[in-house]
Amino acid sequence: KDIVMRDLKPSNVGFDQHGNVKIFDLGLAREVHVCPNHEMAGSLRYMAPEMSRGHKADLKADVYSFGVLLYELCTLQKPFTQFKSTDAFREKVVDKDWRPSLRAIPSGTLRRLIAACWDRQPNTRPNFAHIVSTLTSLLEKNDEEFDIHSVMHRGPVSAPSPVRCVESQSVVRKQPSFVTPPMPTLKENVSACYTTISSTTAATEASEDDHDDFEPRAASGTSPLIC
Template identity: 35%
Template sequence: MDTSKLIGGRFKVKDRPVSGAMGDVWPAEDTKLGRTVALKFLARRRLRRQGAATDFTDWTVKRFGQEGVAMARVSHAHVAQIYDTGEHEGELYIVMEYIRGRSLAGHLREGPTLTLERTVRWAREICEGLDAAHSREVLHHDIKPDNIMITNEGEVKIVDFGLASFADVAQSHTGAGTALYKAPERWGGSPGSVRSDLYSVGCVLYEMLTGRPPFGNPQDDPMTVGRMHQDNAPAPPSAHRPGVPGQLDRLVRILLAKDPGDRPRSAEAVSAMLSDIQHSLGAEDTATRRAHVSGGVDGSADHSERIRELDRQIFELEGRFGPYDHAVIDARIVHAELTGRSGDTRGAAALYNRLGRDCQDLFGPYDARALNAFEGVARWIARSGAG
């Protein structure tokens, strides 16, 4: 694609694209409004070359426009805003909000085990964004970690509403990455529903808690994964991660129910359940702080809000001073301690382990900061009863 000229008469491509199965995303400058946007191109030609059905093009053109109009009506803090649609050199594109951050898939793949608080908070924000779309009768059809962005401020943004409903048409692109999160009824040919999206949320929540999806892995044959979704029952998250509250085990179980009628009625209902769990985590943290007054953490703020503020502080400090500044390391230590005191001892150990390895890489294997971090690993593993 020729990116040397303005796209749509106003968008100037700024950098290289990020490629996905259904298309490419280019950062661009909106020369009319003076802001950075993301241009997501639907790769019709590429899909046809790789075996998509011959009637894919006409159907896609129609649906692409309809989806863009629908999503333009959805305005919510946890949904990436769609601004416009267009066509350039025979390829359709949407103009959407540019998100500074990285995908949930990146966090799961590259970061430490997510804490319970962060897991519950991000899952709640996913459901809040989905509820806003569902209220406009817009389904996502492809909720998965790659389609959930986490901003540099630690907030969820759901992306790809504009393309997700086309994914099943391009059969050559229905790979295991999507199969891992696809509801049982959709393997039987159902177009899906609100409760199909919620099943996918259950798969994502399961992976956030355990580090693995409930069925299969990315290397498995998609049809094999599909049979697992239809026939198998996953072990509860607590079987893979001791310390997961029973409330979360129960919520995951009902989200992953085979019969859509056995799942929650709405994303709003799931968000309310997650809010209750989030408050209970905060209550547990308050009780723990009272038992550990000498620990040096102020007990005046709610646990969830303190974790949220620490997330923002760490993101901001890393952006300003780099990941290994003293202030960043100090904030990560406080974050790990607060995580442990909330009852998520394994999460605390994982955070300290990542910090220790990072400090070793930068400061050397015998640096005091690295050794102190690994002492934190041992301390919180011992408290978990696993060591």
């Protein structure tokens, strides 16, 4: 069945008990042929422009959301944070097609893929079969530019907990040390993203709506940006 999720975003992607990447919270998912018209659903930051205008969602709406998700995975930066209200977001992103710069992403193939995914026009966005094919080729190439570490760094982690010495039953406290753990490589991030969209082909029935999901009416006035 062709199911459009309508709310693909980082907080709805996670791991099962075996470490496999999975999509969670299908409360807004619908079969394409029963998607209602004139209904916005999902998180505005990841919502396709046509959905924010109240048009019917199809699979290309999820492609747009995936493009924003892929950007976030590749840069470790949440997009569109400068827009503090729905009105400001609509004016720049929806009406004027503003998108974040992709210059921080070293792979030209990834830059082109993300740009295609979040294109204004649904018909010009790639389908998921093309996306999977592109990511598969990238993962198999093992290019130097693709295997670099993330452009961002984590802050210092908290001091380690005391370690109990089993033989003496005494507590040994390690000296506090602030370590910057190795960040996943760009390749590892994209590999996880690839696994995510590959798993969507097995999606079946959608679950009931969750009370936390965004099922808004037409926006009136200035309201906070829903992310």
